[in-house]
Amino acid sequence: MKGATFTPVFRKFIISYLIVLLLPNISGYFTYRAAIDAALSSSIENSRILLNQSKEILETRLKEVETFTKQLAINQDLTKLVSEKMTGDTYNVYGLWKMSRDISNYNRTNDFLQNFYIYLKNYNVVITPESVFFRPEHFYVGNHYEDLSFTQWEESILKSTHEFVSFPLQAYTRGNVQTSVITFVQSLPLNSFNNPKATVVVTIDEQKIRHLLESMSSHNGGWAFITNPNGSTMVSQGIEQSEIKKLFHVPSGQAGDQERIENGMLLISIKSGTTGWLYTAGIPEKSIKEKADQIKYATWIFTAVTLIVGLLIIVLLAYRNSAPITQLISVFKELSGLEPLSSKNEYVFLAGNISKLITNNKQLEAELDKQLPLLRDAFIKRLLAGEFLSLQEIEAVSLQTGIKLNAENGYVGLIKINGYSRMDSEEIIHELSLARLAIKPLLSETELKLLLTDWGSDKIAFLYLLGEGEVIGENSRFEQQLLQLTESAYSQYRMTISIAIGGSYQTLRDISKSFDEAQQAMDAVYTGEKRISWYKETVSESAMYYYPIDTQQRLLNTLKAGEIDEGLRILDQVFSRNFSGRELSYEMKQQFISELKGTLLKLLDQKPFQDEKFSETVKHQIAQVQPMDDVDQLRVSFVLIMKEICNVIAKKKNDYNNETIYAIKLHVENEYTNSDLSIYQIVESVKRPEKFISHLFKEQTGENLSDYLERVRIDKATVLLMENQRTIDEIAVMVGYNSGHSFRRAFKRVKGVSPTVFRQTSD
Structure with missing residues (x-):
């Protein structure tokens, strides 16, 4: 250490290290005060990351479900089935079976698709990956919501129009297993408005979604849940529904309102911009304080260790860092001719190579200057091909290559060397290369300032920037100069060329569009007929009518x-x-x-x-x-003409619908006492599909056919109850009910009171 111990640099390092060692003691208090905030921020951030990861994974899986429904919308076999018309009781059995087999593979890539089915309106069938149910009632027996009757399920799920609608968590029976599911429904075809022809229903078990939230419930003993925009709970993990309802200050998930502390729990919420669902996680506040205490103890221990160890190594570090700097200073002094060197180290090598680095840098600049033409050519090609994503990128590359694009409007054109229909030999390609080299000097002789680049073997692309107030077109200076170019090429080299010019571009981003138009104009050029072809001329000559x-x-x-x-x-x-x-x-x-x-x-x-x-x-x-x-x-x-045609169709449909409704009501009036009378039998009496009749009756009368049948029976029962001559069980049988119990439930559902109370109040 002798020779460098007491130098000024060494002493400065000693003082610096002493200050650094004292800083932990001074900052220890402030570190402790900031520990809670730091731990809180860390926990919030980590929890937000976990919650966001769960959200992204769930939304990705749900996006796959939505993509699956869209794939079904363009499935040719399904489209054919949906469009078929059922003749009598004849089904396309093979088509239905094939569709069931084809969709059986979808659930292998996404376990959210393990339970789905497709309802076809025209056939009134339900297709699953395992089977085809020719009566929705049969499917409903083994797959139904606990809080929905068959009619409610049929109307709200199968027959209504849905644009990938999600239903909140509902109790569900699948076979003999009781579970809870979230339901996603999509009507087909897409954007079918009020006339869906098919419905795709995907039921996802709660456990499959809850699994994605386990990381939150296991993180610091917390919990998590998801609610839809209506506030209904979609799924929860680690918290019961009753506890969720007690939370009154859940953050909205919007920017600035994503975390809040309530009843000893830190609440973090993230709102999905895709589904509108609110993802909420809760973290016990005590776990945050535990982290703060850990930081406090670690801070004081680290401070003490730093003081002890720092005092031992301070001298060594000061020497090791000061000695090379001292040597480097000596090198610079020696280069300046002041003091000779007495010793060497690695900094001497570095100092000796500084001049070489400068020299190499100059050589590199010279090489880049040689490559500049290639960079300019590549820039023009990218500009024509439309490979730049923004004007800022164009301007940046323009500055690097030295190409000034002062004007934002101009034209793009192509010059084609004629007479070469085949370019499959090296000799022809070489000849074309020489031809391009011959044309470029001719272009430079014109008064036009063009940006040029080779395009293929037989073409040269050019970019012409318009001057202020300049207009080009037929007989303009621009066209005259190009005509002069064609004449010079022929007179000097016996070379015929064709020129095609695209439409005017108004911004630099539209250069590629003008270039595409120039290519289209070139395709329309008939060699020998025109020397210059404008895109606007080729468009007007080739207009075709549109009626696909x-x-x-x-x-x-x-x-x-x-x-x-x-x-x-x-x-x-x-x-x-x-x-x-x-x-x-x-x-x-x-x-x-x-x-x-x-x-x-x-x-x-x-x-x-x-x-x-x-x-x-x-x-x-x-x-x-x-x-x-x-x-x-x-x-x-x-x-x-179209209005007259549609008026006739509407009148025929209305007349026929009125006759059908009258026949239905007459049949119900005559047969309501039959306990076996069902919607299917009513439909059979008018010889029309059940789904069509149900929809028509609802549309014409405002109530469901099943509700109408029930209302007729209850109205008849009301008259009999007021007569007070028969027992309630006898009346039940007379109006078509198999038991007094089912009659009582139906009566209370319609009238709001039991038959007994009604009879007593009517006396």
Whole structure:
């Protein structure tokens, strides 16, 4: 240590280390005061991380469930089954069996999909991965909610429209096992509004979701639960429902309101932006204080150990750190010609190589300058390909390459060397390379300032930035310069070239769009006919009408169902696509109008239009529509025809529905005394599908068919009770009930009082 012990650097290190050793004693008190806050923050953060991890895992699994329902929505086999019409009692047994087999593999990747089923409205069947239930009642026997009757389950789950709706935790029976489930329901097809054709129902056992919250319940003896936006508990772990209801100050989960202490528990909540669910975890406050005490003891022990050990190593550290610095100072003194070196160490090597590092750095800068043209070319290629994600990124790379993009509007073009249809030999590729090299000097001779890059073997792409107030087009300076380029290429090298120019871009982000348009314009160039091709010219020459087959079928089905509003919306969409912002040639307009007329004529040949007089009248109206009419007149003509067609359909449907409702009520009136009378038998009397009849009756009368049957029986029973000539059990049998007990329950459900009380109060 001799020689470096008493140097000024050594003494400064001694003083510095002494100050550092004293700081723990001074800061110990403040550390203790901050320990509780630090422990609280740590616990909150750790718990929030655990809670957020559980939320993300759960939402990912639920997203897979939602994706599964969407996959079913585009499943061709299921779409076919949903669209089929059931003829009498004939089922597509093979199709239903195949669908059951096909969906049996979904639950292997996500245990949330272990229990799901699909309800088909047209067949009134329930499909599961294990079987097909041709009567929903049979499925309901082994799979039902404890608080929902069959009718309630059928109406609220199977027949209602759902857009991936979640139902809170409910008691559920699966086979002989009692459990609780969360239910997710999706109607098919997607966005089916009030007319779903199928329903996908996924039931997830509470234990499967509760498992994701175990990390919170086992963390510091806490608990966790999840509630939906309505405040209903979806699932809980480590806490009972009764205890959850006692919590009055649960955080909202929004920013600034995610943690709170209540009754000795730290409450942390996170609200999901996807589902709107609130994830809440509780941590005992005492566990937080235990961590604070641990930090306090660790702080004082660390302080004492630091003092003792620090005093022992302070001298060694001061020497080891001061000696190299002293030597480095000596090196700089020697380089400056002051004092000679007396000893060496590793810093001498470092000092000796500083000049080499500077030299190498200059050589590296020179190499980068050589690579600058390649970087500029790569920048232009990326700009044309649209690979930049933001304007800031474009500006940053522009500064690095030295390319100044002063203007934000301009044009992108392509120069193609003609006469090379095949480029499969090295000789042709080499020849094209020489041709490109010959064209570039010709471009530099023009007055145009272009950014150039090779594009493929036979093309050169260029970017032209417009000057202030400059406009280019036919006979402009820009076009004249390009025409001069084509003439120079031919006169000097006997080379023919074609030039294609895209549309104008208004921002740097639209350069790639203009380049794509230039490529489309180049594809439309006929070699030898045009030397310069503008994108706007090729678009106007190739306009085709828009009326795809799926739109035709959608319009046909919509009008056949009498849905005039949707039909008019489709018509407006088609007219807008064909006549707004584009101009069809007369031939294209004629073909489009003929296609649209053909759609309406197809509709008149179908079953609802057996009235020959009406059909001939509408056909005559369709024939009167002529392509030479203006667009507004054409739209008005088609609207009037479509409304007339839909009015006829609506009237036929209304008449038939009224007859059906009357037949149902008459059958109930005649057969209500039959205890075996069921909805199925009522439906059989009118020869229509059960689901259709149930929906129609509800729509026309405002009540369910089963409720109507029950009301008729109870009304008849009310008259008999007021006569007071028969016992309650006798009346029960007379109005169609098998037992007095079931009659009493039904009577109280409808009238609000028991039959006995009603009889007593009516006397």
